[in-house]
Amino acid sequence: xxxxxxxxxxxxxxxxxxxxxxxxxxxxxxxxxxxxxxxxxxxxxxxxxxxxxxxxxxxxxxxxxxxxxxxxxxxxxxxxxxxxxxxxxxxxxxxxxxxxxxxxxxxxxxxxxxxxxxxxxxxxxxxxxxxxxxxxxxxxxxxxxxxxxxxxxxxxxxxxxxxxxxxxxxxxxxxxxxxxxxxxxxxxxxxxxxxxxxxxxxxxxxxxxxxxxxxxxxxxxxxxxxxxxxxxxxxxxxxxxxxxxxxxxxxxxxxxxxxxxxxxxxxxxxxxxxxxxxxxxxxxxxxxxxxxxxxxxxxxxxxxxxxxxxxxxxxxxxxxxxxxxxxxxxxxxxxxxxx
Ligand SMILES: Cc1ncc(COP(=O)(O)O)c(C=O)c1O
Numbered sequence: 001x002x003x004x005x006x007x008x009x010x011x012x013x014x015x016x017x018x019x020x021x022x023x024x025x026x027x028x029x030x031x032x033x034x035x036x037x038x039x040x041x042x043x044x045x046x047x048x049x050x051x052x053x054x055x056x057x058x059x060x061x062x063x064x065x066x067x068x069x070x071x072x073x074x075x076x077x078x079x080x081x082x083x084x085x086x087x088x089x090x091x092x093x094x095x096x097x098x099x100x101x102x103x104x105x106x107x108x109x110x111x112x113x114x115x116x117x118x119x120x121x122x123x124x125x126x127x128x129x130x131x132x133x134x135x136x137x138x139x140x141x142x143x144x145x146x147x148x149x150x151x152x153x154x155x156x157x158x159x160x161x162x163x164x165x166x167x168x169x170x171x172x173x174x175x176x177x178x179x180x181x182x183x184x185x186x187x188x189x190x191x192x193x194x195x196x197x198x199x200x201x202x203x204x205x206x207x208x209x210x211x212x213x214x215x216x217x218x219x220x221x222x223x224x225x226x227x228x229x230x231x232x233x234x235x236x237x238x239x240x241x242x243x244x245x246x247x248x249x250x251x252x253x254x255x256x257x258x259x260x261x262x263x264x265x266x267x268x269x270x271x272x273x274x275x276x277x278x279x280x281x282x283x284x285x286x287x288x289x290x291x292x293x294x295x296x297x298x299x300x301x302x303x304x305x306x307x308x309x310x311x312x313x314x315x316x317x318x319x320x321x322x323x324x325x326x327x328x329x330x331x332x333x334x335x336x337x338x339x
Pocket of ligand 1: 047048049076077078195196197198199200201202290293294321322323324
């Protein structure tokens with residue numbers, strides 16, 4: 001096991017199912033499409049963050065932390081699941097909501113993830129800027145100092161890119177799980193498609209696959225920043241996590257595939273291709289995507305398929321990273337022109 005030297009707490013329901021999407025595959029008339037159901041990791045409605053949190057909280061518990069601090073968007077799945085994890089482990093938790101998405105409806109602030117955050121009773125603060133990762137982390141560290149002065153032992157899960165990427169270890173571990181499932185199902189996989197934001201998932205998966213000797217391409221669809229910036233972030237994170245697991249240099253820059261064509265008009269904002277992807281997947285498969293992450297990566301997969309990037313005799317895996325509670329923060333999904 002590549003991650004055996006790291007502290008971990010069990011939070012995620014794993015292995016998550018690997019399922020064939022026969023209706024969607026037939027509808028798109030392209031490759032066979034399978035889905036890795038990381039929307040089913042448990043922990044207050046699931047998602048990719050459960051695997052990442054296993055290692056952050058493993059580190060936090062090992063250090064005797066009593067309070068977890070982290071930051072994210074108002075509809076952040078990471079915050080929802082961090083709160084759930086802290087509650088499960090009996091820890092205090094404080095989250096900081098950033099204003100990242102302009103022109104939102106009241107449901108964005110009241111329903112979906114922020115509703116669940118309040119339900120689980122986290123202490124919530126606000127940070128007025130959405131694109132200031134260092135500033136947001138600094139605010140967490142200032143709050144951590146206050147907690148320390150009051151005799152507590154805080155643990156910060158940072159957002160900015162220059163920290164030890166414990167979260168990526170969750171996807172190194174997932175790579176091992178996937179390769180075993182491919183073997184059990186006798187599958188030859190030609191690509192894995194996912195949403196890429198902080199880069200922890202893509203960097204971890206890529207590192208895990210390469211460290212296990214697999215050259216399966218990982219297609220990351222950008223949800224947060226343009227592809228030049230994202231490629232650099234994925235590569236740098238992969239270098240750090242490769243080093244952590246003792247496989248330095250296992251990921252090379254040509255391994256990093258990212259595409260920002262589905263990002264428009266920006267993080268957490270809707271576009272027609274995303275809406276079409278959410279609708280098609282719901283109607284073909286009863287499979288629910290989200291407007292910020294998995295909807296955009298599915299739009300990307302559909303784009304690759306309809307443009308002939310994959311042939312009919314190939315097999316691809318859509319990594320469903322979760323996020324479905326955010327559907328309830330975007331009532332206009334049902335009012336789009338597509339109906
Ligand atoms: C549902 C969902 N999918 C994908 C991502 C992106 O994953 P990562 O931040 O590891 O790149 C996130 C991150 O917040 C997410 O919440």
